[in-house]
Amino acid sequence: MKNVLTVFKKEIRRYFTDRRMLMALFLPGILIFVIYTVVGRVFSTINLTGSITQTTYHIAYTDNSGAATSPLIVQSFEAYLQQSEDEKTNSASYKAILVSDVETYKQEVAQGKYDVLVVFSDDFENKITVRDGSFNYIHIYYNGASSIGSHAYEVILSLADNAYKNYFVNIGSDGKPITPNVGSSDFLGAKLMSVLLPMATMSLLFSSVVSICPDAVAGEKERGTLSAMLLTPIKRGELAIGKILAISVVSLASGITAFLGLALSLPNLMQGLNFTLTPGMIAFMGALVVTTLLLFVSIGMVVSTFAKSVKECSSLMAPFMILAIGASFLPFIVSSKSLGLAFVPFANIALSMSTLLETGNVDLPFFATTIGVNLVLTGALIFVVSRLFKVERIMIK
């Protein structure tokens, strides 16, 4: 144990005295932050309905039979605009029109011409007082691909009179669920994110591993410093574990920076793409990032132990990197996600990440399986490394 600690401390010291290595470790996190923030800014300026500073909420609503001129819902929206400092300074206004053709205006919302469509069931206002047992509801359609659309949607939901609140439903008169967000999802928003993010994350994590692992064993073999250690009385296993621990800690630090970069820049990115990030999502992403990193480290260590030189190690790691990045394109291709896929390394990581980002929900069995597969593989690979350390032909140049 003392020897493991000695090796561990030396390895840690090695990484923190090498400026090039430090750069390689912490650059990914900084890059993630910068890139995502910039992307977020760009997306938020190319908004569908125009610039933020001249906001006009276009609201379409159907007749609710009974409310005199403008329905209560629109009135409450007006009140909100008057109260809200924020909206005042942004000189926000709204235009509301009474429509009857629901399908046409759903299209208009989808295309971004209208931000919200409020649909009341027939004879809505009267049925509130005279209950006849029939289905009385309010549907709201909005364009999630535009920040104005989702904002208007949220405002209407939150400001609605208590008497109305119970009538907001996502079920149609035929009993089938409706999708309030009619913004074309394949446009910018979630779908793009759900592919971009896993890819960027996977490649950045892998590149941080590619920058430390080759030196750890292959580099020491090349320089001859490894055999000096093999000649000392310490056990090979102790040497292997000391190294693995150190690399895990160092790349974990690098992974945490990458993750911080991600967490700090996501709100910027989301603001442009209209996407809400909950603490839960951040926690799940964190678990995914950390276990993925451990898996990559153990792959890197096997390759580094096996390779004879830094160069050989880097080139042997390339196929794994391609696999990992290739897998992150999978969410593009795979639409139905069976639990079986959760057992496929790399693919499961990308799919878990994309589901999380696309739907905002965690598919718990799939997610847990992915984490499990990551950890089991990591354990197995660490075992392989400690065995390889005892193979003469691999360890001695």
Place this chain on the structure above:
Amino acid sequence: MEENAILKAEHLRKTFKLNSRQKRERKVLTDSLVAVDDLSLTLKPGVIYGLLGPNGAGKTTTLRMVATLLTPDKGELTYQGKPVGHNLSEYRKHLGFLTSELKLDDFFTASYTYDYMSALYGIPPEVAAKRKEEVFARFGVTPFANAQIKNLSTGMKQKVSLAISICHDPEIIIYDEPTNGLDILASRDVENFLLDLKKQGKAIVISTHIFSLVEKLCDEVGIILEGKMKLEGTLQELTKEKSLEDVFFDLVEEKQ
């Protein structure tokens, strides 16, 4: 003479498996190569043993087996009358192994590298610190002990290497091709290092293909050709009638 042996290596044999690339390069069809065959040698305190042979004779392989870096297919090591067997850790505490290649990590200082190696040899920090001061002073390392290795000249690195190799005060010194690639000044340092250790009563084995080095340093000589020990004796015995060079080339001709 046999009684005061500190280390006996007996009937060592080592074969290497050849992969297809190695077979092509060597233009052979056999899957394995016998690098060392039935080779024995004995090391004694205060004696420098020279393993003399051409390139590819099996010198490095032999020394690596003695140093436990390679496991012999056959044969055994006996340290202080006891077989080493699987008790490698204990045996390694008494071994110092050096080669002409410098094996130092660029990013550390000489001082840190010394401390690290001492720790791996299980030397208590206070003992190590005291010895470091002594050894560094002896090799003239003290002035640059706290500079990063990468900023040192080859000569300086050589001194650091020598100093660190004896951090655990080993009884046995194994040095593969000690003066290979060194300039005359560095060579002199190495020669003095070995003679100094001899004076301290260490058992030393070096490998070389340089006759003059053997003549200058060694008390005993073993001539190795194609993995086999061809001739062994004290330098005096071997060079009674003819020069070491003639002895060697006669052996080579005899073979052909």
